[in-house]
Amino acid sequence: MLRDVSTPTGPRAVTAVAPAKINLHLAVGDVRADGFHELVTVYRAVDLWEEVTVAIEAAGPDDETAGSEDDVAGPDDDVTVAVSGPGADQVPTDRTNLAARAVDLLREEVGSYARIAIRIRKGVPVAGGMAGGSADAAAALVATDRLLGLGLSRAELEQRGSRLGSDVPFCIRGGTALGTGRGEELATLLHARGEQHVVVALAAGGLSTPVVFGELDRLRAERGAAEQGDGRAVPRAGGTERLVQALAGDDPAAVAALLVNDMEPAALSLMPALRRTLRAGREAGALGGMVSGSGPTCLFFCADREHAIAVAAEISESGVAREVRITSGPVGGARITSDATGDLDHDHVGGAPSAGDPTGK
Ligand SMILES: C[C@@](CO)(OP(=O)(O)O)[C@H](O)COP(=O)(O)OP(=O)(O)OC[C@H]1O[C@@H](n2ccc(N)nc2=O)[C@H](O)[C@@H]1O
Numbered sequence: 001m002l003r004d005v006s007t008p009t010g011p012r013a014v015t016a017v018a019p020a021k022i023n024l025h026l027a028v029g030d031v032r033a034d035g036f037h038e039l040v041t042v043y044r045a046v047d048l049w050e051e052v053t054v055a056i057e058a059a060g061p062d063d064e065t066a067g068s069e070d071d072v073a074g075p076d077d078d079v080t081v082a083v084s085g086p087g088a089d090q091v092p093t094d095r096t097n098l099a100a101r102a103v104d105l106l107r108e109e110v111g112s113y114a115r116i117a118i119r120i121r122k123g124v125p126v127a128g129g130m131a132g133g134s135a136d137a138a139a140a141l142v143a144t145d146r147l148l149g150l151g152l153s154r155a156e157l158e159q160r161g162s163r164l165g166s167d168v169p170f171c172i173r174g175g176t177a178l179g180t181g182r183g184e185e186l187a188t189l190l191h192a193r194g195e196q197h198v199v200v201a202l203a204a205g206g207l208s209t210p211v212v213f214g215e216l217d218r219l220r221a222e223r224g225a226a227e228q229g230d231g232r233a234v235p236r237a238g239g240t241e242r243l244v245q246a247l248a249g250d251d252p253a254a255v256a257a258l259l260v261n262d263m264e265p266a267a268l269s270l271m272p273a274l275r276r277t278l279r280a281g282r283e284a285g286a287l288g289g290m291v292s293g294s295g296p297t298c299l300f301f302c303a304d305r306e307h308a309i310a311v312a313a314e315i316s317e318s319g320v321a322r323e324v325r326i327t328s329g330p331v332g333g334a335r336i337t338s339d340a341t342g343d344l345d346h347d348h349v350g351g352a353p354s355a356g357d358p359t360g361k
Pocket residue numbers: 023026035036037038039041128129130131132134164165166167168181182183209210213292293294295
């Protein structure tokens with residue numbers, strides 16, 4: 001099954017893209033014994049993309065030693081990572097990079113010694129609650145599978161992805177899906193085809209996902225005693241049925257009325273300035289606004305693209321956001337955009353559909 005990566009035939013560099021996600025519904029349950037929280041979420045892939053190129057620099061000397069200890073974790077320079085685009089300086093370039101971990105996972109599985117160069121172009125806000133790192137892992141898995149000739153199915157790639165992060169399987173799958181477990185168990189929502197146009201307001205700085213989950217636990221514990229009715233309780237989202245029904249239709253206002261994010265109070269507690277951002281979006285006439293996942297990016301849902309452009313302009317003018325973008329969804333999941341022969345050649349690397357383009361188009 002494993003292609004001989006030392007031969008000059010076949011792709012020597014593969015580029016894949018993977019989309020950002022938003023959570024239209026994010027219900028967070030209690031923390032589990034493994035430290036993760038039980039989630040019920042409606043994921044949607046939107047038109048902001050990470051682009052990952054995975055290239056073979058040189059093959060290892062003796063693939064026949066596959067299975068020896070050496071091939072399990074190669075020396076540090078076996079996999080190199082270069083990152084470009086907005087926020088690149090906040091992304092690790094060592095083996096902890098999720099794209100590098102994805103490459104390692106597949107190399108380890110087949111005992112490949114190939115030296116790999118990874119190039120990431122960021123198009124998703126870093127640490128913004130839109131799964132940029134997970135999208136890197138998703139794109140890297142898809143690209144490495146092709147590069148090493150593994151031929152894994154989408155389901156097999158998603159299963160590998162779940163070992164790298166809860167959001168990774170969805171970044172592979174794309175579209176709209178119900179996520180359960182810690183977010184990695186997916187069921188595609190085939191009828192949820194209504195399009196959403198969304199204004200994305202980036203904050204100055206990021207929020208750490210585990211810190212926001214921790215803050216939610218803290219708030220719930222602190223206010224738990226008050227859940228009898230003094231209004232201080234941290235709300236918990238109900239079921240997804242009505243939202244799923246609304247997503248099958250073409251009324252963006254009906255969808256906007258049903259958006260919910262249990263993590264929002266925790267993100268607001270850690271970054272109170274986000275209240276101003278949410279207020280600015282409401283005042284700009286958005287149909288609905290919410291913090292994106294663990295934040296601090298805020299999302300504003302609009303009637304159509306023209307409406308989104310108007311809302312974006314007003315939010316931008318109000319000065320509450322570091323940067324404002326427009327995007328839409330659903331879009332598909334991770335896919336290969338270039339399967340080049342020869343050394344890593346950036347002129348041949350297909351551009352991500354919208355990486356770095358503020359309009360998302
Ligand atoms: C909250 C969500 C909502 O989609 O995304 P973001 O908004 O951060 O992008 C996700 O659950 C984030 O998924 P992801 O970023 O892949 O998280 P992981 O790497 O799996 O986990 C990072 C850490 O977050 C916490 N975590 C994550 C998922 C989960 N269901 N419960 C958790 O408590 C754990 O502390 C874990 O160690």
